[in-house]
Amino acid sequence: MNIDQQVTYLMRGTAYGDQAMHESMRKELRDRLVESESSGRPLRVYCGYDPRTSDLHIGHTVTMRKLRQFQELGHHVIFVVGTYTALIGDPSDKDKLRAQLSPEEAQVNAETYAEQAFRILDREKTEVRYNAEWLSDLKLKDLIHLASNFTLQQFFTRENFKKRFDNEEAVYFHELFYAIMQGYDAYALDADVQVGGTDQMFNIMTAARKIMSYYGKKPNIGIILGILPGTDGDVKMSKSLGNHIPLNTTPEDMFGKVMSVPDKAMSSYARLVTRWTVDKIDKFENAIEKGELHPRDAKLELAKEITSAFFDDEKAQKAQEHFITLFQKKDTPDDMEVFKPSGEPILLDVLVDSGLVRSKSQVRRLVDQNGVKIDGEAVSDPYMVLTPPVIVQVGKRRFLRVEK
RNA sequence: GGACGGUUACCCAAGCGGACAAAGGGGACUGACUGUAAAUCAGUUGGCACAGGCCUUCGUUGGUUCGAAUCCAACACCGUCCA
Numbered sequence: 505m506n507i508d509q510q511v512t513y514l515m516r517g518t519a520y521g522d523q524a525m526h527e528s529m530r531k532e533l534r535d536r537l538v539e540s541e542s543s544g545r546p547l548r549v550y551c552g553y554d555p556r557t558s559d560l561h562i563g564h565t566v567t568m569r570k571l572r573q574f575q576e577l578g579h580h581v582i583f584v585v586g587t588y589t590a591l592i593g594d595p596s597d598k599d600k601l602r603a604q605l606s607p608e609e610a611q612v613n614a615e616t617y618a619e620q621a622f623r624i625l626d627r628e629k630t631e632v633r634y635n636a637e638w639l640s641d642l643k644l645k646d647l648i649h650l651a652s653n654f655t656l657q658q659f660f661t662r663e664n665f666k667k668r669f670d671n672e673e674a675v676y677f678h679e680l681f682y683a684i685m686q687g688y689d690a691y692a693l694d695a696d697v698q699v700g701g702t703d704q705m706f707n708i709m710t711a712a713r714k715i716m717s718y719y720g721k722k723p724n725i726g727i728i729l730g731i732l733p734g735t736d737g738d739v740k741m742s743k744s745l746g747n748h749i750p751l752n753t754t755p756e757d758m759f760g761k762v763m764s765v766p767d768k769a770m771s772s773y774a775r776l777v778t779r780w781t782v783d784k785i786d787k788f789e790n791a792i793e794k795g796e797l798h799p800r801d802a803k804l805e806l807a808k809e810i811t812s813a814f815f816d817d818e819k820a821q822k823a824q825e826h827f828i829t830l831f832q833k834k835d836t837p838d839d840m841e842v843f844k845p846s847g848e849p850i851l852l853d854v855l856v857d858s859g860l861v862r863s864k865s866q867v868r869r870l871v872d873q874n875g876v877k878i879d880g881e882a883v884s885d886p887y888m889v890l891t892p893p894v895i896v897q898v899g900k901r902r903f904l905r906v907e908k
Numbered sequence: 909g910g911a912c913g914g915u916u917a918c919c920c921a922a923g924c925g926g927a928c929a930a931a932g933g934g935g936a937c938u939g940a941c942u943g944u945a946a947a948u949c950a951g952u953u954g955g956c957a958c959a960g961g962c963c964u965u966c967g968u969u970g971g972u973u974c975g976a977a978u979c980c981a982a983c984a985c986c987g988u989c990c991a
Contacts, residue, residue, distance in 0.1 A: 801943090901945070
C-alpha cells in the first residue's frame with residue numbers, strides 16, 4: 505500500500521462528527537506516516553481498555569481491529585489495560601456515576617481481557633501495559649500541574665457532565681481525573697496515535713493532546729472510531745443494555761445474533777467489525793441499495809464474515825448451515841444436548857431437571873402457548889410421559905434429545 | 909453539622925392502609941406472520957399445586973392494625989441543597 509492507501513485504510517470507520525477535525529487528523533496522520541517511512545521508525549499506537557468487565561463483546565473489538573491494521577502496516581501497538589483508571593471508572597459514556605473497581609478485581613479482569621484480545625491482535629507484536637505502572641507514581645504536585653491545563657468549564661460543557669449537573673445529580677470530583685489520567689497515559693507511552701470510540705473524543709482530542717503539548721511532546725493523533733450499535737440497531741452495544749454479542753460464545757450464537765441485527769445497522773457492522781476493505785464495503789452497500797443483493801443474503805454474508813473473523817472459516821460455514829436449517833428450513837439441528845432422565849420421564853420434570861426451562865410454572869405457560877414440541881408435534885399436556893428416545897423442542901431454538 | 913428527598917420484581921418506574929404478585933415502559937420469552945432470532949400484531953413474564961388455593965417478595969429490623977409496599981420507630985445505604 506502506498507501512503508495514501510494506508511491513510512484511507514486507517515481512517516476507515518472513523519467518526520469525528522466534524523469535517524474539519526476529520527481533515528486535520530487525516531492530514532496529521534499522513535504526515536506522521538510519511539515521517540515514519542523516511543525515518544524507519546514505526547509509529548507507537550495505543551488504545552486503553554477498561555478492565556471493568558472481562559466479558560468482552562464485539563463492540564470492544566472495533567478498536568482492536570484498528571490496532572491490528574496498524575500492526576499489519578508494521579507499527580508498534582501497545583495494548584493498555586486501565587488498571588489504574590478503573591479505580592475511577594470512565595464517566596464518558598454514562599450519565600451515571602460508575603462503580604469503582606478494587607485493584608484486585610481490575611487485575612483479574614485485565615488478564616482475561618488481554619487473553620480475549622489476542623483473538624484479534626497479533627500476540628507476538630503486541631506490547632501489553634498496565635497504566636498503574638506510571639499513574640501510581642504520580643505525585644500530588646504532578647496532578648496539580650496536569651490539572652492546571654483544564655478548566656471546569658471544559659468539563660462542564662461535556663454533555664454527560666452537563667446533563668448530570670443540570671439534573672442536580674452528583675458529579676464527583678474524582679471523575680474529572682479520568683480524562684487527565686488518560687491524557688497522561690498518552691504522554692507516558694510517548695504515543696503517536698491513540699485509538700478510541702467517539703465517547704473518548706474529549707479524553708483523546710483534548711486531554712491527551714493538551715497534556716502532551718504541555719510536556720513538550722508532539723500531540724498524539726486521534727483515530728476516533730464510530731460506535732458499534734447493539735443488536736437492537738439503535739444504541740451502543742453494551743452488556744448492561746442486553747444488546748451485545750459476546751466474544752465468548754458459540755459460532756452459532758454469534759452468527760444468529762448478527763442475523764438479528766436490523767438491516768439499518770448493517771453498514772456500521774460492515775465498517776466496524778469486518779476485515780473487509782473499503783472497496784468491498786462500498787460494493788456491498790451499493791449492491792444492497794440497487795437491489796442486486798437481497799438484504800437477507802447480505803446479512804448472511806455479513807454474519808459469516810464476522811463469525812469467521814472471530815472463529816475461522818470452517819466454523820462460520822457450519823454456523824451458517826445451522827442457521828439455515830433451523831430458521832429457513834425449520835429443521836432440527838444435528839447436534840443438540842442429550843438428557844437422560846433418572847425417574848419416570850414426565851415432560852414437566854424433564855424440562856426442569858435438564859435445565860432447559862427454569863421452573864415448572866414456566867413449563868406450563870410454554871405448553872399453553874404451544875411453545876413445546878415433541879418430535880415436531882406441539883404438546884398440550886405438561887404431564888405427558890415421554891417415550892425416549894425423543895426430541896423435545898422449546899420455542900424455536902432450544903432443543904433437547906431425551907434418551908433412556 | 910442542618911434541611912429535604914430516595915431505596916419497589918431483570919432494568920426504569922407507578923403505587924402512599926384492604927380491590928397488590930403489585931400500573932406503565934424497556935428487556936426477555938411464546939405464538940402468528942416473514943426475508944432471519946428483523947419489522948408488525950397478539951399473548952406470557954415470582955414459586956408450588958391438574959382447579960379452588962397456598963407460599964415468598966416492595967432496603968433491614970421491630971411496632972401499630974382484623975389487615976401494611978403503603979402508617980410509626982430505629983438502623984443501613986444513596987442523593988440534593990445550606991453551612
